[in-house]
Amino acid sequence: MGLNLPQLRRRAATDATGAGAATAVAPGAESQWRLIGRRFRRHRMAMFSLVIVCLLALVGVFAEFVAPTTTGEYSAEHTHAPPQALHFVDTSDGLDLGLYVYGYESVRDQETLAREYTVDESHKVPIGFFVEGTPYEMWGVFPMDTHLIGPTDPDERMYLLGADRNGRDMLSRIVYGTRVSLSIGLVGVAMSFVLGIVLGGISGYFGGRVDTGIQRVIEFTMSIPTIPLWMGLSAAVPREWGPLMTYFAITVILSLIGWTDLARVVRGRFLSLREEDFVTAARLDGCSRPRIIRRHMLPSFTSHIVASLTLAVPMMILAESALSFLGLGLQPPVVSWGVLMQEAQNIHSIAGAPWTLLPGVAVTVAVLVLNFVGDGIRDSADPYQ
Known part of the structure; x- marks a missing residue:
């Protein structure tokens, strides 16, 4: 039985609608990037590494804020100072919770003229977050003096990763x-x-x-x-x-x-x-x-x-x-x-x-x-x- 032109058009539209609905609900009809992302999330080492990369990127972007001090800040009394251990609990006088490091005692060797450092447990340097420190310009534009971590007393010094030959903080650099x-x-x-x-x-x-x-x-x-x-x-x-x-x-x-x-x-x-x-x-x-x-x-x-x-x-x-x-x-x-x-x-x-x-x-x-x-x-x- 022959079909006239309007009937043919209605049948074609019905077939197209059905095919479109079937395509919309067809299983596995995902974009290439969605499939790549799904497989990437199953790669545990890559996901862990991606987190580290993101952290490194954030450190680079907010370097002035993250660093305890600026790159040019130095102390002639702390040349090649060794790294300081970060402590969380002080039991010397009861139980005291909080971040701190011990200070240094330094003497100069009379033969080699090199500084020798020993830990001074009587000198405790409290450490805090979002502390006031050396002034800097964020991204070279905004003047600030707040650092993510550092001594609560601006006159104290902290060398978590030691100091270089000019007494500059290695962590900040x-x-x-x-x-x-x-x-x-x-x-x-x-x-x-x-x-x-x-x-x-x-x-x-x-x-x-x-x-x-x-x-x-x-x-x-x-x-x-x-x-x-x-x-x-x-x-x-x-x-x-x-x-x-x-x-x-x-x-x-x-x-x-x-x-x-x-x-x-x-x-x-x-x-x-x-x-x-x-x-x-x-x-x-x-x-x-x-x-x-x-x-x-x-x-x-x-x-x-x-x-x-x-x-x-x-x-x-x-x-x-x-x-x-x-x-x-x-x-x-x-x-x-x-x-x-x-x-x-x-x-x-x-x-x-x-x-x-x-x-x-x-x-x-x-x-x-x-x-x-x-x-x-x-x-x-x-x-x-």
């Missing part, structure tokens, strides 16, 4: 170094991301002479030994530049070296995707080349790019630390983990003040947790898992 080292890693990776995506995408999509030229540049860059290349580029930075210009120059240097691996990965993906049916359909539909790359090709392997970027941040942090440790990167008064590790370049510091190696522990922790997060993202984004 490590906290300030967190901001510089992590931001260099993130900014450097962001710049490498732009170079790698743009040049790798152009190389893989267009092919031919363009591909050959870009690949020769990548191979030439990768053939140069990394450390001599760093040394040469860092030596070209004028010494009269200020801390901000030097910071920017080091970030650019790391980005110019770190984009090649991502560019090769993006090129390989573009070579395999440009012949796919959905790319051909978009091209026949009249889409421009930038739109095909941005809306159709890049989203198909975004998860892989995110995982690659996460794993690239630790390499940037290690590179900055190595350059600053060798005296080729950031220099005082800028405070980074690499600059702080310069204190451990002599045998006296290692033998007499091993706590000057603690910035290296901070680098190790940051690199490990970022690698664990990157591994978790990579495993969660793997469609074959």
Whole structure:
């Protein structure tokens, strides 16, 4: 029995509505990012590492508030002072709950002229939260003098992680170094991301002479030994530049070296995707080349790019630390983990003040947790898992 045109239209609308309802309630109809997030939350080590990364980021953002004092505050009487143990309960005179540390007694050795410290249990320094301390400018804008933790008496001093050769608090300097080292890693990776995506995408999509030229540049860059290349580029930075210009120059240097691996990965993906049916359909539909790359090709392997970027941040942090440790990167008064590790370049510091190696522990922790997060993202984004 034949159907007229209005009947055909009603049947088509009914079929479309039923199909839409079936699709809406179909089990497993979740977005790719929702599935990746669900698998990532099952990765316990990655989740724990993500918490540590978030804490490090908060410490870097609010470094002035978190640090017990500023980076320039020093005491000539506490050079290479050892770390102080933080106590929670005082039983010397009844039961007294509260944070405190014991003070120092220091004498100078007449033969070596080195200071020798002993714990003075008769001198108790109370510790509190949100205490008044050394004035500072939050983010260089807002004048404040409140610190997250510190002595309740502004005239007292606290060295939970010891002091350096100038009597400056190591904990405060490590906290300030967190901001510089992590931001260099993130900014450097962001710049490498732009170079790698743009040049790798152009190389893989267009092919031919363009591909050959870009690949020769990548191979030439990768053939140069990394450390001599760093040394040469860092030596070209004028010494009269200020801390901000030097910071920017080091970030650019790391980005110019770190984009090649991502560019090769993006090129390989573009070579395999440009012949796919959905790319051909978009091209026949009249889409421009930038739109095909941005809306159709890049989203198909975004998860892989995110995982690659996460794993690239630790390499940037290690590179900055190595350059600053060798005296080729950031220099005082800028405070980074690499600059702080310069204190451990002599045998006296290692033998007499091993706590000057603690910035290296901070680098190790940051690199490990970022690698664990990157591994978790990579495993969660793997469609074959």
